[in-house]
Amino acid sequence: DGGITQSPKYLFRKEGQNVTLSCEQNLNHDAMYWYRQDPGQGLRLIYYSQIVNDFQKGDIAEGYSVSREKKESFPLTVTSAQKNPTAFYLCASSIGYRGRVQPQHFGDGTRLSIL
Amino acid sequence: GQNIDQPTEMTATEGAIVQINCTYQTSGFNGLFWYQQHAGEAPTFLSYNVLDGLEEKGRFSSFLSRSKGYSYLLLKELQMKDSASYLCAVASGGYNKLIFGAGTRLAVHP
Numbered sequence: 322d323g324g325i326t327q328s329p330k331y332l333f334r335k336e337g338q339n340v341t342l343s344c345e346q347n348l349n350h351d352a353m354y355w356y357r358q359d360p361g362q363g364l365r366l367i368y369y370s371q372i373v374n375d376f377q378k379g380d381i382a383e384g385y386s387v388s389r390e391k392k393e394s395f396p397l398t399v400t401s402a403q404k405n406p407t408a409f410y411l412c413a414s415s416i417g418y419r420g421r422v423q424p425q426h427f428g429d430g431t432r433l434s435i436l
Numbered sequence: 437g438q439n440i441d442q443p444t445e446m447t448a449t450e451g452a453i454v455q456i457n458c459t460y461q462t463s464g465f466n467g468l469f470w471y472q473q474h475a476g477e478a479p480t481f482l483s484y485n486v487l488d489g490l491e492e493k494g495r496f497s498s499f500l501s502r503s504k505g506y507s508y509l510l511l512k513e514l515q516m517k518d519s520a521s522y523l524c525a526v527a528s529g530g531y532n533k534l535i536f537g538a539g540t541r542l543a544v545h546p
Contacts, residue, residue, distance in 0.1 A: 352532055363536035371531055415532050422467035422527040427478040
């Protein structure tokens with residue numbers, strides 16, 4: 322079945338540690354996105370990528386980094402510079418823009434907590 | 437600035453109809469999306485509007501008025517499983533960038 326796989330489902334980080342969240346899709350989508358969701362708030366865009374080897378900062382990129390070396394994969398690293406990393410992280414993908422907006426489809430999310 | 441408003445909570449009765457409103461003020465507009473999100477789960481795409489008017493998909497319909505910066509999601513024949521948060525999102529600016537509202541938490545009662 323085609324879909325978006327995020328792992329792990331739950332992740333714990335110690336202070337000062339970097340952690341990497343995995344996102345893989347087999348939908349052959351060009352575009353991929355990372356969002357952060359906090360209680361009572363809307364999803365906020367961290368980074369997005371329209372094509373392999375290219376990515377752009379979203380609204381809250383500070384303290385995060387990404388790579389897009391393969392079409393299927395868009396890992397997110399939460400660095401020690403991110404002061405409040407506890408949140409629900411969602412990865413999404415979509416067909417490329419092509420002059421018309423396209424629905425984004427989401428993975429099941431990773432819940433990150435600080436120990 | 438960019439602003440998307442939707443009610444925080446709504447309640448409805450099983451079998452009834454409920455309308456969830458969304459108003460937006462964004463610097464650009466390419467389309468408006470509705471997602472359903474059950475607690476602790478990923479958002480699921482429901483519907484989207486690019487042009488004014490009504491889009492119908494089974495028990496769900498979504499309406500858009502671009503001149504008024506307004507949309508609504510209509511849920512008919514409510515079922516208990518429809519208890520969830522409903523997220524309104526606007527595609528603004530270039531590419532597929534979405535701006536999300538905080539969501540409306542809908543509780544369906546017997």
